[in-house]
Amino acid sequence: MKRSLFSRIWPNATAVILFVGFVFPVYWMFATAFKPTGDIISENPVWFPTHITFEHFKTATGVDHFWTYVTNSLIVTVCAVVLSLAVALAGAFALARMRFKGRRGFIIGFMLAQMAPWEVMIIAMYMIVRDASMLNSLVPLTVFYMMMILPFTILTLRGFVAAVPKELEEAAMVDGCTRAQAFRKVILPLLAPGLMSTSLFGFITAWNEFPLVLVLNKEAEAQTLPLWLSSFQTAFGNDWGATMAASSLFAVPILILFVFLQRRAVNGLTAGAVKG
Numbered sequence: 001m002k003r004s005l006f007s008r009i010w011p012n013a014t015a016v017i018l019f020v021g022f023v024f025p026v027y028w029m030f031a032t033a034f035k036p037t038g039d040i041i042s043e044n045p046v047w048f049p050t051h052i053t054f055e056h057f058k059t060a061t062g063v064d065h066f067w068t069y070v071t072n073s074l075i076v077t078v079c080a081v082v083l084s085l086a087v088a089l090a091g092a093f094a095l096a097r098m099r100f101k102g103r104r105g106f107i108i109g110f111m112l113a114q115m116a117p118w119e120v121m122i123i124a125m126y127m128i129v130r131d132a133s134m135l136n137s138l139v140p141l142t143v144f145y146m147m148m149i150l151p152f153t154i155l156t157l158r159g160f161v162a163a164v165p166k167e168l169e170e171a172a173m174v175d176g177c178t179r180a181q182a183f184r185k186v187i188l189p190l191l192a193p194g195l196m197s198t199s200l201f202g203f204i205t206a207w208n209e210f211p212l213v214l215v216l217n218k219e220a221e222a223q224t225l226p227l228w229l230s231s232f233q234t235a236f237g238n239d240w241g242a243t244m245a246a247s248s249l250f251a252v253p254i255l256i257l258f259v260f261l262q263r264r265a266v267n268g269l270t271a272g273a274v275k276g
Helices: 002-034 055-061 066-097 103-115 118-131 138-163 166-174 179-190 192-208 211-216 225-232 240-275
Strands: none
Touching (some): 002 055, 066 179, 138 211
């Protein structure tokens, strides 16, 4: 009886501890963003703001070129995700459905590319972009971000494509569909959960990327939001209120996208099962 009770309690207790450990830094970031400066620099931690202030958000959004940073980040991130999904769909379908010489080598190559740290290739990337006279441009950033996302996207979507029975595609082709129509009408709806999860991963990767844009884009007009976060570090110290406000604003799009895609992924899975 005691053992059964313990076996029910310890998983829940562990889950609660992990939840608090992951959520508390996020809470502290948002809480600090709304605290007055006196609460932030207090020797004793102030767990809840004594009163709500929006001054730190005004400071964060008042930085020069703020809306340029926002626009650049959205353009680069969305384009990189869309391009990677378009290329990965074709690549995943080929790896899952077709048998050709060197197929296993392609898969291993994608795995190695996913494991390799991109930071070791920054110098080579810089030299390529410099020789092409494309420094301070959003195009190289978009291409490189797409390359960062692509291996994971292909490998993940390959698993989803392989899980779809071939008989569904063959039945559609028997009914008069071409291979492309069978893919669009039968397989693509069933890939909705995979598309949602990979697009979320790609968005987070491109949205948070810092070293590459720091090296390639020195001009403020071509920089993205991760560099904006460094605007609140001065020779006199850090403006913690503005830094936490900026970090909160930076995290909000990802939180919104995660909530939206999480619900859509479940709906896509259900709709795909019914359609199949």
